[in-house]
Amino acid sequence: MQRAAHGALQHWAINVNLSTARQCLKPRAGPLLVTSRGYSVLPPPRDTEEKAMLDRMLRVDHAGEYGANRIYAGQMAVLGRSKMGPLIQQMWDQEKKHLAKFSEILAENRVRPTILLPIWNVTGFLLGASTALLGKEAAMACTVAVEETIAAHYNSQIRALMEEDPDRYTELLTIIKEFRDEELEHHDTGLEHNAESVPGYWLLKNAIQLGCRAAICISERV
Amino acid sequence: MTALLRGLWVGRALRGLGSVVAAPCTTTVTTPRCNTLRRGLYSSALRPQGDSKADKTSSSAAAPSPTNLHERYRAHAAGGQDTTTAAGSLQGEASAEPATEPEEASSSSDTSYQDQSGEQEEEYETEEQLRGRILTAALGFVPLHGWTMEAFAAGAETLGMSSASTGMFDNGAGDMVSHFIAHCNSQLTETLAERHEQVRLGHAEPKETADFLRDAVETRLRMHIPYIEKWPQVMSTLLLPHNLPDGLKHLSHLVDDIWYYAGDRSTDMSWYTKRAALTGIYKTTELVMLRDSSPGFRDTWNFLDNRMRDINNMASTAKRVQATGEAVVQGLMGAAVTLKNLAGMNKRHTCNILVFTAAQASVS
Numbered sequence: 316m317q318r319a320a321h322g323a324l325q326h327w328a329i330n331v332n333l334s335t336a337r338q339c340l341k342p343r344a345g346p347l348l349v350t351s352r353g354y355s356v357l358p359p360p361r362d363t364e365e366k367a368m369l370d371r372m373l374r375v376d377h378a379g380e381y382g383a384n385r386i387y388a389g390q391m392a393v394l395g396r397s398k399m400g401p402l403i404q405q406m407w408d409q410e411k412k413h414l415a416k417f418s419e420i421l422a423e424n425r426v427r428p429t430i431l432l433p434i435w436n437v438t439g440f441l442l443g444a445s446t447a448l449l450g451k452e453a454a455m456a457c458t459v460a461v462e463e464t465i466a467a468h469y470n471s472q473i474r475a476l477m478e479e480d481p482d483r484y485t486e487l488l489t490i491i492k493e494f495r496d497e498e499l500e501h502h503d504t505g506l507e508h509n510a511e512s513v514p515g516y517w518l519l520k521n522a523i524q525l526g527c528r529a530a531i532c533i534s535e536r537v
Numbered sequence: 538m539t540a541l542l543r544g545l546w547v548g549r550a551l552r553g554l555g556s557v558v559a560a561p562c563t564t565t566v567t568t569p570r571c572n573t574l575r576r577g578l579y580s581s582a583l584r585p586q587g588d589s590k591a592d593k594t595s596s597s598a599a600a601p602s603p604t605n606l607h608e609r610y611r612a613h614a615a616g617g618q619d620t621t622t623a624a625g626s627l628q629g630e631a632s633a634e635p636a637t638e639p640e641e642a643s644s645s646s647d648t649s650y651q652d653q654s655g656e657q658e659e660e661y662e663t664e665e666q667l668r669g670r671i672l673t674a675a676l677g678f679v680p681l682h683g684w685t686m687e688a689f690a691a692g693a694e695t696l697g698m699s700s701a702s703t704g705m706f707d708n709g710a711g712d713m714v715s716h717f718i719a720h721c722n723s724q725l726t727e728t729l730a731e732r733h734e735q736v737r738l739g740h741a742e743p744k745e746t747a748d749f750l751r752d753a754v755e756t757r758l759r760m761h762i763p764y765i766e767k768w769p770q771v772m773s774t775l776l777l778p779h780n781l782p783d784g785l786k787h788l789s790h791l792v793d794d795i796w797y798y799a800g801d802r803s804t805d806m807s808w809y810t811k812r813a814a815l816t817g818i819y820k821t822t823e824l825v826m827l828r829d830s831s832p833g834f835r836d837t838w839n840f841l842d843n844r845m846r847d848i849n850n851m852a853s854t855a856k857r858v859q860a861t862g863e864a865v866v867q868g869l870m871g872a873a874v875t876l877k878n879l880a881g882m883n884k885r886h887t888c889n890i891l892v893f894t895a896a897q898a899s900v901s
Binding site for chain 2: 377417418421422423425427428430432433
């Protein structure tokens, strides 16, 4: 697929300034598609409203991935040497990749990161560690809750972008869709590993989801 | 109010359609702050000629026939607020634009109107452009009159407009100050962008971050030198409650631009700490400059150098503290594991010890 994209790009490069084409063809970090446009993930904003909307979306996505990263770090700190260790490590690695991608997008587009990052740092770690201390099923339940919230959040962003202008935001949509699919995989993995068997599952799950939704709401603005 | 209206009608008589710009503005401004309406109160009465400004003037560029234009103008003069003007609020509002884009396409009838009127009109411009011109002209009189309405009036007169057109600026000094600061910031951004381009193309050497920041702040503060006598008035104007948001916005954009071109691409708390530090340096240096009477503001630049050195020291101290902290934490973890082993709490070893002692017991 990479080669096909490469071939398509070279064809298109004829119409484009050579330097920008060269930049497109350069392999990018991560498994994401090489874009076929002269610019990177986001189109240059047409006006301040669009810039504000994209800023909010990217800020909250970045904060979300940062939080998820810290949750897995907390879980690993407790369960790292148990049977679940490799699985959690694998999910954590994927979250690290997501965070790196969003950090890159933020830096490129001069988006301000949320000022609450230190709070999400500590809160995420504590959430991961405390659920892991309750047992590995509780850790999986936490994963299920968080991933479900994140996936729903990504879905609403996808809907918003599709409503605005799907053609304009194709790269961003591709990235968000890919990340949403990976989050859903984590969610399913959690369910497979007996998340639902934890006592008080409904309570735990809803409490965590409420906290996540509040965090998303705040991070969009602050 | 009526005296103002009369004055404005006089101005209009002096300059045909050109001064019409001023008149309806004051009569039709119903929104509290004229200066927040960046465009289009007038775009409906005027037909935007310049294509370069076409995107900004698209709202109600639709005035295809002279009769429509006259009707709309009369509606303005009567104080009626056109819906398009309500829509045309901030520069670059997306909401109004799509609706008016198709109308703008029909603005090729612009030229037909001009031909029909038979006069040799100067280019129509938006309110925004006119305000910009008056503000720029007024800046020339600031060293003389200060940041006051006299400077505006004098500036308007050099442009050949009635001094009553200062009625357009209901936020007087605030508008002028905001315009000046925006102008300086955009000049700085251009300079930084050019230099960035030069470095990217390899024509120039990249500077050290501290030097870059220092030079950027110095360049920006030097733009105040022609107005330095009256600068305290600017600072106090910016502290007024209705000017405070604008002032802070300009400052934050300035500092963000400087750091961006200095190469900052951070996405964590250091984004905030860096900008806060630079804001502190910039503001304190600006204050020092007010009191500086040394030749060429040498004391100010020395002060700036010292502050940059302080920040550097703080940054390197912070790094060292962090490294030391990490080493200490590792040492403590090692000590904790050792204690656990000694106390026999390390399960794997105690298991082995139990097995071993059991084996010994069974043997003996």
